[in-house]
Amino acid sequence: xxxxxxxxxxxxxxxxxxxxxxxxxxxxxxxxxxxxxxxxxxxxxxxxxxxxxxxxxxxxxxxxxxxxxxxxxxxxxxxxxxxxxxxxxxxxxxxxxxxxxxxxxxxxxxxxxxxxxxxxxxxxxxxxxxxxxxxxxxxxxxxxxxxxxxxxxxxxxxxxxxxxxxxxxxxxxxxxxxxxxxxxxxxxxxxxxxxxxxxxxxx
Amino acid sequence: xxxxxxxxxxxxxxxxxxxxxxxxxxxxxxxxxxxxxxxxxxxxxxxxxxxxxxxxxxxxxxxxxxxxxxxxxxxxxxxxxxxxx
Numbered sequence: 001x002x003x004x005x006x007x008x009x010x011x012x013x014x015x016x017x018x019x020x021x022x023x024x025x026x027x028x029x030x031x032x033x034x035x036x037x038x039x040x041x042x043x044x045x046x047x048x049x050x051x052x053x054x055x056x057x058x059x060x061x062x063x064x065x066x067x068x069x070x071x072x073x074x075x076x077x078x079x080x081x082x083x084x085x086x087x088x089x090x091x092x093x094x095x096x097x098x099x100x101x102x103x104x105x106x107x108x109x110x111x112x113x114x115x116x117x118x119x120x121x122x123x124x125x126x127x128x129x130x131x132x133x134x135x136x137x138x139x140x141x142x143x144x145x146x147x148x149x150x151x152x153x154x155x156x157x158x159x160x161x162x163x164x165x166x167x168x169x170x171x172x173x174x175x176x177x178x179x180x181x182x183x184x185x186x187x188x189x190x191x192x193x194x195x196x197x198x199x200x201x202x203x
Numbered sequence: 204x205x206x207x208x209x210x211x212x213x214x215x216x217x218x219x220x221x222x223x224x225x226x227x228x229x230x231x232x233x234x235x236x237x238x239x240x241x242x243x244x245x246x247x248x249x250x251x252x253x254x255x256x257x258x259x260x261x262x263x264x265x266x267x268x269x270x271x272x273x274x275x276x277x278x279x280x281x282x283x284x285x286x287x288x
Contacts, residue, residue, distance in 0.1 A: 013286035015279065022278070026271075031264040044270055048277065055281050094212055116243045117250055133258030152252050153259055158216075173216045180219075184251040 003067055011058055018058070022051060025068045028154075029075045035149050036079045038138060046082065050075040065163045072156075073164040076146055083142060091141060091178050116201050117188075123195055136186040144179035151176050208234075208241050219248055 001009075001020075009017035029050055033043035053074050054061075061070055120129055137145060143165075150161045162172040191199040211231055217223040218231050235242050266274070 015282050027263050027265050030266050051278055052281055055285055116246050130258040133255055152256055177216045180248050180251055184247050
């Protein structure tokens with residue numbers, strides 16, 4: 001039975017159809033929640049609340065996205081609610097992350113902050129690198145963390161992420177890029193603080 | 204990075220993810236040949252993504268069986284309260 005038929009039946013009160021839809025997605029939600037929140041206890045609460053909300057609101061599911069995408073958006077709202085107390089600092093405009101910001105800077109001979117990384121694996125133990133990355137991703141403001149995880153860990157297409165976060169495709173792309181730039185900046189800081197110039201090829 | 208670079212900025216996601224139409228791809232490639240700043244930016248952003256993917260758990264995690272049982276019971280009860288069956 002295809003998803004559309006299952007949704008139709010679930011809306012009419014068929015519990016078996018609902019559980020089939022849920023079974024296809026509940027581990028995905030659990031995995032996402034752990035990546036977003038970082039602990040299993042809260043992730044379990046998010047799964048539970050997400051599925052209870054799905055029951056409450058199934059009549060309102062308009063089928064403009066897949067059932068899984070709809071569940072993802074409920075789960076992210078639940079996770080966001082859980083973390084509302086966490087401070088959400090906004091990120092700088094994209095231009096602020098770029099090595100140089102103005103046309104006048106373009107051909108200057110010396111740009112002190114411009115560098116590229118050497119292979120971090122050559123300088124760092126894998127476990128240490130993992131810890132750094134976890135910390136950097138966890139420190140991202142929520143709206144950037146969610147799109148980054150959905151795009152690069154869940155590997156969802158931009159169009160689907162746009163539906164989940166209820167933003168335009170253009171705005172979603174911009175947010176994903178800002179997330180990457182922010183992570184890169186944070187990684188650069190950590191690498192530089194801990195390992196100095198040996199992590200970089202300076203120009 | 205100047206005005207020209209900023210013109211490309213919003214297409215960089217697609218470029219980095221390899222999802223870009225061939226004309227724009229070629230245009231960006233040509234730009235990269237001339238612009239070291241953009242080359243470095245693309246290189247470090249690609250590394251950022253690959254490091255994060257290596258550093259985070261990618262496989263799908265499974266709900267622990269005791270939780271799954273508890274969850275199933277709870278959902279069924281909630282369903283019955285809503286639909287009365």
